[in-house]
Amino acid sequence: MKRKKVIAIIPARIKSRRFKGKVLTEIFSMPMIGHVYKRTALCKDIDKIIIVTPDKEIQEYAHNLLGATVIMEKHKYQNVFDSCADALKKYQEQTNTIYDIALVISGDEPMITNDMLAMAISPFYLEDDVKISTLMCPIPTEDEFRNPNTIKVVVDVNNNAMYFSREPIPSPAKGVVGIPPLKVVSVSSFDVQFLLEFREMPPSTLELIEDIPVLRALENGFKVKMIMNEKYTMSVDTPEDLEKVKKLMEEDPLLQRYLTSLN
Numbered sequence: 001m002k003r004k005k006v007i008a009i010i011p012a013r014i015k016s017r018r019f020k021g022k023v024l025t026e027i028f029s030m031p032m033i034g035h036v037y038k039r040t041a042l043c044k045d046i047d048k049i050i051i052v053t054p055d056k057e058i059q060e061y062a063h064n065l066l067g068a069t070v071i072m073e074k075h076k077y078q079n080v081f082d083s084c085a086d087a088l089k090k091y092q093e094q095t096n097t098i099y100d101i102a103l104v105i106s107g108d109e110p111m112i113t114n115d116m117l118a119m120a121i122s123p124f125y126l127e128d129d130v131k132i133s134t135l136m137c138p139i140p141t142e143d144e145f146r147n148p149n150t151i152k153v154v155v156d157v158n159n160n161a162m163y164f165s166r167e168p169i170p171s172p173a174k175g176v177v178g179i180p181p182l183k184v185v186s187v188s189s190f191d192v193q194f195l196l197e198f199r200e201m202p203p204s205t206l207e208l209i210e211d212i213p214v215l216r217a218l219e220n221g222f223k224v225k226m227i228m229n230e231k232y233t234m235s236v237d238t239p240e241d242l243e244k245v246k247k248l249m250e251e252d253p254l255l256q257r258y259l260t261s262l263n
Helices: 032-041 056-064 080-095 114-121 142-146 192-200 205-210 215-219 239-249
Strands: 006-011 048-053 069-072 101-105 132-138 152-155 161-165 182-191 225-228
Touching: 006 032, 006 080, 032 048, 032 056, 048 056, 048 080, 056 069, 069 080, 080 101, 080 192, 101 114, 101 192, 114 132, 114 182, 132 152, 152 182, 161 215, 182 192, 205 215
Parallel strands: 006 048, 006 101, 048 069, 132 225
Antiparallel strands: 101 182, 132 182, 152 161
16 A cells, blocks of 8 residues: 655644643753654654644754654634644745645644654544544543543444534443543644635634534544553643653653653
């Protein structure tokens, strides 16, 4: 099978609603966005990485200290995928390069692994009609299940998403025996042409109500293929999350592949 050309897009901004400046907050002597970039670079399936940001501070760090390609893009949209689509269109035109898959990795996912990224793009080699895929993993605690910062998902028998919500789903009223709660990992793969078309769709009602970008695809009738990641991972939404992630990453073997020393 012909290898597909993959571009990884890492959106990041200073003005996070719940934790301002989090992507530049240090984890083991490196800003969070640095971990995301370095770990993304470990995936051999990726041909190019770009960081998309509206902020000069992130641009300067990423360009000067990471050597990353940075696309400055104003945060004009509520849906982060729209900003990524604009940046991708701009970069493809600048470089006269066309990609097959756009892998969107949130700048607050410092625990990603190269294996996770490879899994995220795997459906595009296995099924002909995949337009978008997203990683998911089990939710291990009641607190996380009820946390509105955690985006939950329920899937059908083929692991296609049925719905996403910040509320606990499925309803815990009668218990969830036999249906373990699942959460979204902010790693999504798009067919590049579909991402550009997605940008042209108006914001959907459920997308705005739930504040979950991928609901636009479901509401417009497109399947979202969910990929199970059995390894627990955690994004950083609050300062409390940051401390938990630092603890979880203490024994992470990937750190030694890109950090020369640990504090």
